[in-house]
Amino acid sequence: MVDWFHWLNLAGVAVCAISGTLMAYQKRMDGFGVIVLASATAIGGGTLRDMMLDVPVFWIADNDYLYTTLIAAFIPIIWLRLSPRFPYHYLLIADAFGLALFNVVGIEKALANDTGIAVAIAMGTITGVFGGLLRDVICREVPLVLGGELYATTCIVGGMAYGLAMYLGFEAQWCGAVALATTVLMRLGALRWHWEMPVFYNEN
Amino acid sequence: MVDWFHWLNLAGVAVCAISGTLMAYQKRMDGFGVIVLASATAIGGGTLRDMMLDVPVFWIADNDYLYTTLIAAFIPIIWLRLSPRFPYHYLLIADAFGLALFNVVGIEKALANDTGIAVAIAMGTITGVFGGLLRDVICREVPLVLGGELYATTCIVGGMAYGLAMYLGFEAQWCGAVALATTVLMRLGALRWHWEMPVFYNEN
Amino acid sequence: MVDWFHWLNLAGVAVCAISGTLMAYQKRMDGFGVIVLASATAIGGGTLRDMMLDVPVFWIADNDYLYTTLIAAFIPIIWLRLSPRFPYHYLLIADAFGLALFNVVGIEKALANDTGIAVAIAMGTITGVFGGLLRDVICREVPLVLGGELYATTCIVGGMAYGLAMYLGFEAQWCGAVALATTVLMRLGALRWHWEMPVFYNEN
Numbered sequence: 001m002v003d004w005f006h007w008l009n010l011a012g013v014a015v016c017a018i019s020g021t022l023m024a025y026q027k028r029m030d031g032f033g034v035i036v037l038a039s040a041t042a043i044g045g046g047t048l049r050d051m052m053l054d055v056p057v058f059w060i061a062d063n064d065y066l067y068t069t070l071i072a073a074f075i076p077i078i079w080l081r082l083s084p085r086f087p088y089h090y091l092l093i094a095d096a097f098g099l100a101l102f103n104v105v106g107i108e109k110a111l112a113n114d115t116g117i118a119v120a121i122a123m124g125t126i127t128g129v130f131g132g133l134l135r136d137v138i139c140r141e142v143p144l145v146l147g148g149e150l151y152a153t154t155c156i157v158g159g160m161a162y163g164l165a166m167y168l169g170f171e172a173q174w175c176g177a178v179a180l181a182t183t184v185l186m187r188l189g190a191l192r193w194h195w196e197m198p199v200f201y202n203e204n
Numbered sequence: 205m206v207d208w209f210h211w212l213n214l215a216g217v218a219v220c221a222i223s224g225t226l227m228a229y230q231k232r233m234d235g236f237g238v239i240v241l242a243s244a245t246a247i248g249g250g251t252l253r254d255m256m257l258d259v260p261v262f263w264i265a266d267n268d269y270l271y272t273t274l275i276a277a278f279i280p281i282i283w284l285r286l287s288p289r290f291p292y293h294y295l296l297i298a299d300a301f302g303l304a305l306f307n308v309v310g311i312e313k314a315l316a317n318d319t320g321i322a323v324a325i326a327m328g329t330i331t332g333v334f335g336g337l338l339r340d341v342i343c344r345e346v347p348l349v350l351g352g353e354l355y356a357t358t359c360i361v362g363g364m365a366y367g368l369a370m371y372l373g374f375e376a377q378w379c380g381a382v383a384l385a386t387t388v389l390m391r392l393g394a395l396r397w398h399w400e401m402p403v404f405y406n407e408n
Numbered sequence: 409m410v411d412w413f414h415w416l417n418l419a420g421v422a423v424c425a426i427s428g429t430l431m432a433y434q435k436r437m438d439g440f441g442v443i444v445l446a447s448a449t450a451i452g453g454g455t456l457r458d459m460m461l462d463v464p465v466f467w468i469a470d471n472d473y474l475y476t477t478l479i480a481a482f483i484p485i486i487w488l489r490l491s492p493r494f495p496y497h498y499l500l501i502a503d504a505f506g507l508a509l510f511n512v513v514g515i516e517k518a519l520a521n522d523t524g525i526a527v528a529i530a531m532g533t534i535t536g537v538f539g540g541l542l543r544d545v546i547c548r549e550v551p552l553v554l555g556g557e558l559y560a561t562t563c564i565v566g567g568m569a570y571g572l573a574m575y576l577g578f579e580a581q582w583c584g585a586v587a588l589a590t591t592v593l594m595r596l597g598a599l600r601w602h603w604e605m606p607v608f609y610n611e612n
Binding site for chain 3: 255256257258319320322323326337341344347355356357360400
């Protein structure tokens with residue numbers, strides 16, 4: 001993978017770690033709780049993906065991810081000591097980019113291991129959303145990815161865009177760019193206009 | 205594995221996916237929540253088993269399982285649009301067969317990887333019940349497998365029957381048939397006559 | 409690994425299995441729930457570690473661990489039938505030794521697989537605390553490791569002591585002894601004097 005890809009990936013990890021720390025704050029966890037939640041959120045999705053694909057787990061092979069998670073986990077703590085307000089709005093926008101990037105990383109890692117496109121789309125979505133699901137299960141919250149504004153769905157649609165671009169004969173880096181743009185724009189649109197999936201329920 | 209085994213396995217996956225969808229209904233989850241819960245329930249047990257045995261994860265190697273899960277997840281949604289009643293009773297019977305089949309698949313996959321019979325029984329039980337445990341943890345329900353009518357216990361007893369048949373020198377397909385029959389009959393009996401394990405509690 | 413190491417490891421597994429059983433008691437789970445909780449607590453951490461390191465899962469390769477878990481799970485049940493009081497105090501001391509031992513096992517297994525020291529510290533901590541985290545998530549408790557007296561933090565400090573001893577050129581067995589002593593003494597001190605990590609919270 002090219003160098004900018006590595007840096008964007010680290011940025012995605014950092015954003016997710018910050019979101020884990022903010023949840024730990026709200027739950028009044030102690031210092032270790034912050035590290036656990038930040039790590040689970042930031043590297044949980046990629047860890048499950050790598051274990052399922054049976055490839056070396058990314059943060060074991062490259063220490064940068066672990067250090068990035070630890071440093072990012074303490075950003076909100078220091079920030080909130082200095083200022084009463086945290087820029088949640090910018091965090092959501094950064095998170096949309098992180099989600100899209102994790103999605104593309106997951107798709108490309110799966111395809112590089114000779115899976116079909118359906119499995120690759122599943123792997124992209126798992127990379128993007130499993131960390132947040134883990135964070136919510138540990139904190140005993142209703143997992144956010146299972147309801148509310150479009151989140152995981154943007155990964156699936158982004159993955160389908162990747163598959164379509166592949167089918168149309170685009171080169172790999174353009175397939176990735178199409179998937180990235182689709183996921184980011186759809187997620188930002190969902191945040192701006194409150195797009196939701198229909199909620200099913202049992203009338204009985 | 206022979207062809208009918210593959211088809212029965214797909215049927216087991218479909219039944220579990222349907223049970224995940226029905227839980228998502230009751231929790232009023234959105235469309236993506238349905239897919240997550242259906243997938244976790246249907247392929248969660250086998251995924252954990254394959255990761256622990258360090259063999260290729262079954263649904264990554266064979267796309268049929270993923271497509272079956274997705275199709276099965278939408279059966280109850282369409283059904284409940286057309287008719288107010290869902291045949292839960294038949295679902296429980298189908299689920300008993302799915303449980304027994306997952307159990308035998310887990311045992312045979314473990315033995316094929318040179319584990320002892322104790323580990324194989326554990327793998328069969330994990331294949332059978334972990335998906336449902338995952339479904340309940342995600343939904344913040346008290347996991348059904350940890351209480352109530354005999355469920356996981358039928359897998360353990362079925363696994364012991366497998367071990368006994370092996371010890372008596374039966375051929376592999378007959379060991380599997382014995383374990384399948386033991387698990388199904390015990391589970392159906394538990395459903396019919398409300399067999400339960402004793403509940404332990406702390407009187408202090 | 410030398411023989412006493414194997415026996416101490418089995419003792420750590422037994423202590424964790426007992427703590428899982430006691431939780432199952434309080435939750436009034438049935439017989440199978442006891443086995444699940446005891447197993448998840450005793451071998452959950454090492455299982456995740458081995459899957460992430462992509463080495464054979466320890467209890468699959470060596471049946472002793474599974475049998476130890478099952479036997480240990482029934483000790484509190486028999487004990488509580490004979491006597492109304494369970495020696496929780498001694499259990500906490502035994503648990504401190506189990507935690508420290510799991511920590512050292514995790515660190516050494518990671519280093520033997522050529523990870524850096526930061527990843528090794530993470531693996532030691534995961535081996536020590538993931539089982540208890542799993543137990544609490546299944547039981548829908550607020551995970552104990554995320555708050556209260558120092559627990560996981562003792563693993564991290566023990567791991568840092570290991571790294572320092574390595575840096576100073578100690579032989580492997582002395583590094584392990586330093587980490588073991590650091591973790592045990594810090595945990596016993598936390599139990600005795602109620603040491604806690606500062607709890608962060610969001611004043612907004």
